[in-house]
Amino acid sequence: MKAFGSYNPIVLIIYFFSILLISMFIVNPVMLILAFGGGICYCSIMEQPKDFFHNLLFYIPLFLMIAVTNPLFSHNGVTPLFFLNGNPVTLEAILYGLNIAVMLIAVMYWFKCYNQIMTSEKILFLFGKIIPKLSLILSAALRFVPLFKIQIKKVHKAQKAMGLYSSNSYIDKLRSSMRVFSAIVMWSIENAVDTGDSMKARGYGLKGRSHFSMFPFTWKDGILVIFIGVFMIILAVGIIFKTTAFFFYPRITELSTTPLAWIVYFVYGILCFLPFIIEIKENLKWKYYVSKI
Structure with a gap:
């Protein structure tokens, strides 16, 4: 609700x-x-x-x-x-x-x-016209938080299926966690670059650009x-x-x-x-x- x-x-x-x-x-x-x-x-x-x-x-x-x-x-x-x-x-x-x-x-x-x-x-609706770059960063940050959680679970399950978490050693668990963290960082960078290129291709932040509003x-x-x-x-x-x-x-x-x-x-x-x-x-x-x- x-x-x-x-x-x-x-x-x-x-x-x-x-x-x-x-x-x-x-x-x-x-x-x-x-x-x-x-x-x-x-x-x-x-x-x-x-x-x-x-x-x-x-x-x-x-x-x-x-x-x-x-x-x-x-x-x-x-x-x-x-x-x-x-x-x-x-x-x-x-x-x-x-x-x-x-x-x-x-x-x-x-x-x-x-x-x-x-x-x-x-957030884009509120600040898109006033501060387009900052509003894009804020909206992307808020969007990436739930995506991070979902992607971490996916990477963890995939690496667990490959047998990377079979050992009970704390060193192996630390290495596996660092491997997951490294994959998530690379994924987030690629996702951020793709999002920025997509918004730039659509003319986001240009003067005179029309804005569609879903919030009357x-x-x-x-x-x-x-x-x-x-x-x-x-x-x-x-x-x-x-x-x-x-x-x-x-x-x-x-x-x-x-x-x-x-x-x-x-x-x-x-x-x-x-x-x-x-x-x-x-x-x-x-x-x-x-x-x-």
């Missing part, structure tokens, strides 16, 4: 830029938890359940490592809980480490969703852009008036509970869970139409 990905790339890049901009530069725990939850929910519906739970085996240890590392190296704060090798481990450092871990994992999940939604065609800007895109714009204005007002301001050092401040703060939290929550809501709505609509057949 990629109902949200069917919107115009201009709308999508504005949305992801807005979410990531706030997630990376806001320390407010409520807003970070909302970004964290929205990213996980959207990623869970975009991936297969097996892949989603398999990726948790990477994110959970990473989360714990980030959360534990901060209080071990940072001893700021006025509330010491215990002493480790003569250094105080403070409550502020522990909570700040948890907050940073939530922020980093949330940003990683949103970038993961971005990579699945923003395909090479959409519809009224739904306009409504969503207005929706995101209004919400970002509300969030900007909350940030300007320091409604979302929060500090861990030297003492943990209280979360703002003013009416404007609740409006900001609600608006940001809707913004973070917007793709998840759209995907669920389209899924329910699809099941309803299927049931009517």
Whole structure:
């Protein structure tokens, strides 16, 4: 299901830029938890359940490592809980480490969703006229990542069928891995040269060249852009008036509970869970139409 990905790339890049901009530069725990939850929910519906739970085996240890590392190296704060090798481990450092871990994992999940939604065609559509060479490099890089994985499996299986992995020696395994890596590097260079020659033969980047677009800007895109714009204005007002301001050092401040703060939290929550809501709505609509057949 990629109902949200069917919107115009201009709308999508504005949305992801807005979410990531706030997630990376806001320390407010409520807003970070909302970004964290929205990213996980959207990623869970975009991936297969097996892949989603398999990726948790990477994110959970990473989360714990980030959360534990901060209080071990940072001893700021006025509330010491215990002493480790003569250094105080403070409550502020522990909570700040948890907050940073939530922020980093949330940003990683949103970038993961971005990579699945923003395909090479959409990047070429956005930047093909402005910066054609850079957009070609970016789209080729994004396209080569999944191709690398497929090609590595093909080369590995082919060399395994030739008996190159029959030995249990670590040296032989290292040589075989280097052989696979060498083949993949040569394949990627040839593929890049072929792609560049093909694009050059088609007149890519020349002045006056017409562009075919598969992404028309519809009224739904306009409504969503207005929706995101209004919400970002509300969030900007909350940030300007320091409604979302929060500090861990030297003492943990209280979360703002003013009416404007609740409006900001609600608006940001809707913004973070917007793709998840759209995907669920389209899924329910699809099941309803299927049931009517």
